[in-house]
Amino acid sequence: MSDIINEAVTQLSTKIGTFDGSVKFVIENEGAIMLDSDGVRAGDGDAECTMTADAETFKGILDGDVNPTSAFMTGKLSVDGDMGQAMKLGAALS
Numbered sequence: 001m002s003d004i005i006n007e008a009v010t011q012l013s014t015k016i017g018t019f020d021g022s023v024k025f026v027i028e029n030e031g032a033i034m035l036d037s038d039g040v041r042a043g044d045g046d047a048e049c050t051m052t053a054d055a056e057t058f059k060g061i062l063d064g065d066v067n068p069t070s071a072f073m074t075g076k077l078s079v080d081g082d083m084g085q086a087m088k089l090g091a092a093l094s
Contacts, residue, residue: 005030017040019088022037023049024051048082051080053078068086
């Protein structure tokens with residue numbers, strides 16, 4: 001597992017803990033993170049929503065330097081599946 005994935009799991013666990021729904025965040029060339037009612041963990045399972053970004057964009061979102069909505073609108077973040085879950089995660093990260 002990459003250092004980026006490990007750090008992201010730690011940060012998301014602190015910020016969110018558990019999540020009502022299921023979202024997978026794919027970090028290009030690094031791996032995937034699952035967020036659901038079981039918590040945050042590295043993994044690549046099925047989810048209601050899959051969000052994909054490069055490592056720089058993902059780190060910016062976690063650090064609060066990149067607005068998830070702006071990243072989506074500019075094509076730096078792609079969303080596949082339930083947009084409501086993506087919006088809920090974006091609000092939880094704010």
